[in-house]
Amino acid sequence: MALPLHAEMSERIWYYCFRIICGMIFVFLIFPILVMFPLSFNAEPYFTFTPEMLSLDPAGYSTQWYEKFFTSSTWQAAVRNSLVIAFFSTLISTFLGTLAALGLSRPEFPYKTTIMGILISPMVVPLIISAAGMFFFYSRIGLQGSYIGVILAHAALATPFVVITVTATLVGFDHSLTRAAASLGSPPTRTFFYITVPLITPGVISGALFAFITSFDEVVVVLFVGSVNQRTIPWAMFSGIREQISPTILAVASILVTFSIILLTVLEMLRRRNERLRGMSAA
Amino acid sequence: MSETNASPELLKTPDGTPLKVALSRTLRYRKRTALLLVAPLFLFVMVTFLFPIFDMLSRSVDNKIMHEIFPQTTALLGEWDDSTGKLPDEAVFKALVLEGQVAAKEKTINKVGKRLNYETSGMSSLFRKTGRKLLRFDPEKLETNYTDVILGIDKKWKDIENWRLIKRESAKYTAAYYYAALDAQMTSAGLEFKDENKQIYMTLFGRTLYMSSLITFLTILLGYPIAFLLASLKTRTSNLLMIMVLLPFWTSLLVRTSAWIALLQKEGVINDFLVGIGLIGDDSRLQMIHNQTGTIISMTHILLPFMILPLFSVMKTIPPSYMRAARSMGATPFTAFRRIYFPNTIAGIGAGGILVFILSIGFYITPALVGGTDGTMISNFIAYHISESLNWGLAAALGTILLLLVLALYILYDKIVGIDNMKFG
Numbered sequence: 066m067a068l069p070l071h072a073e074m075s076e077r078i079w080y081y082c083f084r085i086i087c088g089m090i091f092v093f094l095i096f097p098i099l100v101m102f103p104l105s106f107n108a109e110p111y112f113t114f115t116p117e118m119l120s121l122d123p124a125g126y127s128t129q130w131y132e133k134f135f136t137s138s139t140w141q142a143a144v145r146n147s148l149v150i151a152f153f154s155t156l157i158s159t160f161l162g163t164l165a166a167l168g169l170s171r172p173e174f175p176y177k178t179t180i181m182g183i184l185i186s187p188m189v190v191p192l193i194i195s196a197a198g199m200f201f202f203y204s205r206i207g208l209q210g211s212y213i214g215v216i217l218a219h220a221a222l223a224t225p226f227v228v229i230t231v232t233a234t235l236v237g238f239d240h241s242l243t244r245a246a247a248s249l250g251s252p253p254t255r256t257f258f259y260i261t262v263p264l265i266t267p268g269v270i271s272g273a274l275f276a277f278i279t280s281f282d283e284v285v286v287v288l289f290v291g292s293v294n295q296r297t298i299p300w301a302m303f304s305g306i307r308e309q310i311s312p313t314i315l316a317v318a319s320i321l322v323t324f325s326i327i328l329l330t331v332l333e334m335l336r337r338r339n340e341r342l343r344g345m346s347a348a
Numbered sequence: 349m350s351e352t353n354a355s356p357e358l359l360k361t362p363d364g365t366p367l368k369v370a371l372s373r374t375l376r377y378r379k380r381t382a383l384l385l386v387a388p389l390f391l392f393v394m395v396t397f398l399f400p401i402f403d404m405l406s407r408s409v410d411n412k413i414m415h416e417i418f419p420q421t422t423a424l425l426g427e428w429d430d431s432t433g434k435l436p437d438e439a440v441f442k443a444l445v446l447e448g449q450v451a452a453k454e455k456t457i458n459k460v461g462k463r464l465n466y467e468t469s470g471m472s473s474l475f476r477k478t479g480r481k482l483l484r485f486d487p488e489k490l491e492t493n494y495t496d497v498i499l500g501i502d503k504k505w506k507d508i509e510n511w512r513l514i515k516r517e518s519a520k521y522t523a524a525y526y527y528a529a530l531d532a533q534m535t536s537a538g539l540e541f542k543d544e545n546k547q548i549y550m551t552l553f554g555r556t557l558y559m560s561s562l563i564t565f566l567t568i569l570l571g572y573p574i575a576f577l578l579a580s581l582k583t584r585t586s587n588l589l590m591i592m593v594l595l596p597f598w599t600s601l602l603v604r605t606s607a608w609i610a611l612l613q614k615e616g617v618i619n620d621f622l623v624g625i626g627l628i629g630d631d632s633r634l635q636m637i638h639n640q641t642g643t644i645i646s647m648t649h650i651l652l653p654f655m656i657l658p659l660f661s662v663m664k665t666i667p668p669s670y671m672r673a674a675r676s677m678g679a680t681p682f683t684a685f686r687r688i689y690f691p692n693t694i695a696g697i698g699a700g701g702i703l704v705f706i707l708s709i710g711f712y713i714t715p716a717l718v719g720g721t722d723g724t725m726i727s728n729f730i731a732y733h734i735s736e737s738l739n740w741g742l743a744a745a746l747g748t749i750l751l752l753l754v755l756a757l758y759i760l761y762d763k764i765v766g767i768d769n770m771k772f773g
Contacts, residue, residue: 098599173378190751
């Protein structure tokens with residue numbers, strides 16, 4: 066959208082105004098996230114920049130909040146819980162979600178829209194309603210306050226993301242490849258593992274990442290279905306903000322942002338790989 | 349069948365089955381495998397998700413408590429004509445005493461009192477007191493009749509209105525929670541709405557809808573220019589700038605909420621900055637958090653990527669030649685935008701708008717942390733009734749109304765975008 070040479074004055078003014086407006090919106094988007102990094106190195110227990118920090122005095126900075134995070138048994142237990150719960154719920158939801166996506170993307174699948182609507186419902190229902198429903202149900206069958214309860218709940222919440230991502234990958238799937246394999250005498254299972262799996266792997270991995278992040282970031286359901294033993298990082302942050310707000314929260318937040326940057330990079334690489342593979346299959 | 353078999357040119361598979369039969373068999377087989385692949389997830393979602401939600405929502409009409417604890421009393425009350433202005437007859441009082449004694453021993457009588465207390469205050473204490481007295485009562489030493497026993501416990505039992513209430517709430521199902529959720533109450537005179545200034549839930553629904561609409565509007569206002577810019581830049585540059593949209597999208601909700609607390613609070617970054625440059629005095633720091641403003645700012649930030657991404661994907665499909673054609677025919681840039689570009693993006697605005705609206709009316713965490721009192725939304729009250737006031741029926745009724753609202757929007761979203769076309773990232 067470069068400015069053409071023959072642009073009029075008013076167009077020029079608008080062009081630069083528009084850029085400035087967009088710049089301000091980008092600042093709104095990204096500034097709150099970036100500002101946490103310096104704040105998390107505050108030497109004082111405040112949520113703001115101290116005069117020492119502004120004058121770049123080393124005494125104004127410290128890593129004590131990171132030390133607190135890495136030495137506190139509560140936070141370490143929360144990290145462990147988050148990872149364990151996210152790992153197992155990702156496993157369940159990726160497995161079930163991929164199977165379902167394979168079935169759903171077959172052209173002869175009946176009542177596709179209705180079934181898809183039901184499978185996606187965990188993503189649509191407001192979290193508080195899901196949390197309340199699961200709370201009563203898991204209390205009745207004795208799973209409230211157990212790891213299994215939280216893992217099953219998170220798996221249910223995460224499956225729509227896997228189904229949608231893998232289905233999207235399968236939309237571009239060239240079915241003549243499997244037919245070619247079959248015509249060359251390959252049995253269905255062999256075709257599946259040698260042809261289908263390599264092609265859908267990027268979709269499955271990004272679906273799994275979505276599932277992982279859903280569970281890792283989820284707090285409402287775990288607050289209701291879990292007990293203190295299943296306290297995850299978001300839960301600890303939630304109660305931390307409510308009770309005694311300390312820069313440890315900002316240190317944790319900064320670590321999590323770093324984590325999401327890494328994740329974003331992985332996803333972008335997968336997307337490119339997927340595009341490359343599709344280009345191959347189309348050729 | 350015999351006719352087709354007789355046809356000489358019928359195509360057959362090597363083992364002799366007609367091709368048509370073989371094909372339909374294969375199709376049936378493939379359909380079955382497709383269903384089998386989906387079945388595990390379908391069952392999983394049904395058992396772990398839909399059934400629990402349905403079960404919870406059914407609490408909003410469930411009223412079995414009276415029926416379970418006082419089966420005979422409620423049955424007899426059913427025959428009592430409440431329009432005569434006379435108290436029920438002795439048989440009802442006898443049933444009440446006998447069943448009340450059992451309930452008092454099992455400590456279930458207070459539950460009935462609590463349930464009726466939602467309708468008329470004072471019922472909880474009446475039932476507690478009655479239970480206490482009945483525990484000490486010995487039917488062997490009955491002096492006159494059961495009516496006197498009950499009336500002797502508390503004079504509230506003489507009030508015909510209370511009996512009407514019990515009769516009304518003896519049914520197995522009730523709409524009382526829905527009335528309460530709409531700030532109304534069923535009395536013997538019919539449905540009564542509360543005064544406007546005493547309405548809690550209507551105000552709350554109104555506020556939730558108002559805040560969600562405002563947030564949706566703000567995300568359109570801020571998201572449109574960004575999506576436009578990203579769609580019109582070269583892929584290489586737009587991919588780079590896209591990171592600034594995707595990073596917030598991938599960052600934890602709690603991280604972003606705490607970031608806004610750090611920025612907006614009274615001793616926070618923005619207030620410090622404003623004091624620092626002398627725009628406001630140190631004693632007149634702005635209250636920007638723990639109120640509606642704070643909730644709207646942080647939720648707009650949180651939901652903005654959900655607006656930009658669908659808008660961007662729609663704008664990407666508009667060929668730039670459209671705008672050039674309009675300009676070449678003499679349209680001013682503004683006219684070309686208004687008549688050509690904008691109408692082509694309506695679908696994207698619809699998709700993103702409904703998505704943001706659906707997400708924001710169900711928001712719980714951010715309003716709970718930064719909402720204060722005037723920034724809380726319907727979800728926060730549902731949570732309150734589940735974990736604090738323990739009025740589960742009312743929570744379920746509020747939840748059902750919220751869910752119906754979301755489902756209506758979801759169907760609209762499906763009509764505009766199609767759930768099959770949903771994508772992320």
